[in-house]
Amino acid sequence: MLGRLMTAMLTPFRLSGEVDYGEAARLAEHLIEIGNDGVVVCGTTGESPALEDEEKLRLFEVVKKTLGSRGTVIAGTGTYNTHHSVKLTREAARCGVDGILAVVPYYNKPTQDGMLRHFGAIAESTELPIVVYNIPGRTNANMLPATLLTLQDRYPNIAGVKDSTSDITQMTAILRDRREDFMFYSGDDHMFLPTLAIGGNGLIGVASHLCAPQYKQMMEAYDSGDVARAARIHRELAPLFSALFATTSPIPVKWAMAELGWHVGTCRSPLGMMPEDLKPRLGGLLDAYRPAKAAAV
Secondary structure, X not given: OOOOEEEEOOOOEOOOOOEOHHHHHHHHHHHHHOOOOEEEEOOOOOOHHHOOHHHHHHHHHHHHHHHHHHXXXXXXXXXXXXXXXXXXXXXXXXXXXXXXEEEOOOOOOOOHHHHHHHHHHHHHOOOOOEEEEEOHHHHOOOOOHHHHHHHHHHOOOEEEEEEOXXXXXXXXXXXXXXXXXXXXXXXXXXXXXXXXXXXXOEEEEOOHHHHHHHHHHHHHHHHOOOHHHHHHHHHHHHHHHHHHOOOOOOHHHHHHHHHOOOOOOOOOOOOOXXXXXXXXXXXXXXXXXXXXXXXXX
C-alpha cells in the first residue's frame, strides 16, 4: 500500500537557513523518477528535530501536492511528547499525506507500557496507516517485539515498522508473528538485503537518494530468485553505505547531494559540517550517481 522502496528525504535549506520548498518539491519528484515508491518527509534524515511545526506542515503539503498519485508521502510526526505527536499527526492528515512515521520517543526513555500508550494515542487520532520507527541507537529505548506485536493486534492502522535495530533475532521474532498485511522495512541501508532474506518487505533508506535504481535491481533480482546477483549489487554498494554513515547522518548525504548539484544547503544547528577528511572518501564514489553517468549494475 505504501510502497516497498522509500527514501527518508533530506530537507533543503537556502543559504539564509530557511527551508527551500521549491527544491524539496524538485527533489521529491527526482526520487520517484529514479525508482522510489515514496518518500518520508521530516524524518531524521529530514532533520525533523530542527524544524518548526509550520515548516513541517508546509513540507507535507508541498511534497504531496507535487507528487500526487505518483508516489506516497509519509509524514514524520512522532516526537517524545505524546500530545504534540497527536496534534501534529492530525494536522499532517489535513495536508493529504498517505501515512505517518512515528519514532519511538527519544531522550525520556519510555517503558514498554509507555510505548503502548504513546503509540495507541497516535493510532486513535488518525485513520492513516502508521509506520513505527524503532531506532534504539538514537532514542536509547528499544521497542521489544512483544510490544510492537501488541500494537499491531490492537490497532489495524499500525501498518508496519521501520526497523533500525540491525538485530536479526529481534527482526525475526517480529516477522514470525506479524499480521499478513504488516509491512516490515529495514531502516538501515546495509541491512536491506539481509532483511529481504528473512522475509522483510522493503527499505526506508538514506543511500536511496543516490542508488535507488541499483536497489530496485537488487530487490527484483532477489524476488526472482537470483540471489547471487542481489548479493553482488549489495557488495558493490557497501562502500557507499560505509561512507554515508561515517559521521552523523544526514551530514554526508546532504553534502553528497550538494556535490551532485542539488541546492540543499548544509544541516541546521546543532548538526555540524561535513568533516574534511571524509569528503575525498565519499566524493570519490559520486561519479556513479551523476545523471549522465549513472548505469545499471
